[in-house]
Amino acid sequence: MAAQRLSMRKLRELFRLRFEAKLTTRSIAASLGIGNGTVCDYLGRARVAKLTWPLPAELDDDAALTALLFPEDAKAQAERPEPDWARVHAELKKKGVTKLLLWQEYLEAVPGGYQYSRFCERYGRWLATSSVTLRQEHRAGEKCFVDFSGDGVRVVDAVTGEVRVAKLFVAVLGASNLTYVEPVFSEDVATWVGCHVRAFEYFGGVSEVVVPDNLKAGVTRAHRYEPDLNPTYADLARHYGFAILPARPRRC
Template sequence: MHHIRNILRLSFEAHLSNRAIASSIGVSHSTVKDILERFQFSGLSWPLPDSLDAQALEAALYVKPIGRPSDKPEPDYLYVHKELRRKGVTLQLLWAEYREQYPKGYQYSQFCVRYRQWAKTTDRSLRQTHIAGEKCFVDYAGLTLEIVDPETGEIKPGHLFVAVLGASNFTFAEVHPAQDLASFVGGHVRAFAFFGGVPALLVPDNLKAAVTEANRYESLLNQTYQEMANHYGAAILPTRPRKPKDKAKVEVAVQIAERWILAVLRNRTFFSIAEANTAVHELLERLNDHPFQKLEGTRRSLFAITDQRALKALPKEPYEFALWHRARVYTDCHIEYKRSFYSVPHRLVRQEVDVRITERIVTVFHKHVEVARHSRSRVPGERKTTIEHLPKAHQKHLEWTPDRLIAWGRSLGPNTGMLVERILDAKPHPEMGYRSCLGLLSLSKRYPTDRLEAAVERALNLHAPTYRSVRSILDKGLDRIPLTIEAEEVTPLQHANIRGSQYYARHVVH
């Protein structure tokens, strides 16, 4: 074992990963991991003392098992295992307490070795030491409930969301209509309320609602999910792809939930998600109060002495679900979301921005800085515009309103007022007619009022109520020519292929 000191040096001084150390020295990464774990429990520290040679170092890490001496009392390993789940509690502290009670008890290295040997005899999940308040594992069960639509009779699946705390196995579960982002994030919010606090780490599987791009080293998280975690002050640590050991805790919790909840409800018919959740919550209480098989107490009692004390406090307000959208700013200084338009500062024209959408508010960010905020529109085509976002020339344009335009038209004459009303009424949205009305305003500055009134009257009589018609009439001086519209007598066209009204009169179907 001549490579022990090199492994320790590369780990503590070069800060290399286990795999990098293994590759450098030519051993397996599991060997590196084992040596580092043994060093952790040996009571030694880095740098090693000069007096410690290779043989003594190996002896300190690979203590040979010995029989139980009659004069050395055995520690309460179950108590040690449970206490290690509490935040800040270490084997060093527990050994010190053990030696206070039994001054002639085991040395620290033997204490650690014997505890590890005991831990190997318990369940695999119990051998993982989870610190209180540290981790919450989340996932969906593979099995589903059947939810029957009472109106159509259609059967839809109800998906069981499960969240379990690492130290106590205290479990939360509820039924969702789908494994979508809104359900997934909402499940976290209600789980935190159920726990009465927030864990330090969230450990989801690589489902699409949590991870947009799975990667062994650095997964790309969904922006809404990340924002929710930030709101509660929690970090997200997705499980690594194809690494079942990372999610062993939640897989066991899901399996237990399937047996204690889904299997019990398999023959019941539910007609709504709310009805299903009422039944699930009743069974969840039974699960959390059921005694452990190999540990003392229940999930609830263990939660009370471990996780509950270590969880971070809930924020004053729960997280409000929000979607994120990437948009490009149009040349009119607006972005589009679901056929509604929202203004942003004109300096961002043609640039991409991030848009956060809640039930009530649309917020626009550029390079993580908020640049605009609007109430959310539910009307297709509606424009939410803040005047200060537009160039100064456009700001003057928005100072006009339909009432003001009509009043201005009427001040020039009844015909101009009528034309302004018709222009505005002809558009799906009055704003779309503003340019035409402002065009009339420009004509009033170039031509006398009586000529504009005459031109508008002519355009109305010709059924051409547009700015272009009025401008053409004025440019050509047609407003000075009296307007006479006489009904011309129309002579029916005679042709062999034209049947005439008599033909249809003879072929009326009664």
């Protein structure tokens, strides 16, 4: 068996080439850029699983096909200790801590544990069912959340070698989570307004409400109930016909 498992897309193509196109093992290997032994291994698994072609509708789901072809995964998962997701969630709130870093620590403690993609998937499932999150429902086209995010990214000038830190303007549609990200070197009003315009162009429209954080480019005075808006930002809202609903300032 190959050290790295084929993607499900490539695996389905392997079966198509064999059972529909009737190609030889060698031809399939050449077409997919894999070894003959890998092709034979997957075809052997297909025989054991008694797969038919075309695949039945219930095997359109990748997880179902994986479970059928790799029954050893279920046994390994049953024997594999689950990460402490509450601890993972708490650690992710710390500056500089990423899921990749926590996954690497997990593998050191549990050799043969979940692969990174599976680790992230299971954390996401835990998060969705955990009481630590409050799920918000957003109507399509209703809200767009905007802010300058994080500590920024290092940008190196390929000619001079100069290193600059770019902030990331992020706009996210509440209902679909469609996201627009733009690196910028300033957080002034002109940049803030320009980023909005380009985000709207990217989205192909404007939401009814835009929810900015309380940064100076958008909100000149943060107040829990009556924040003051930057005049230029207010003009932008009137021009595009959206309402500005600043996020409430955090309590200390």
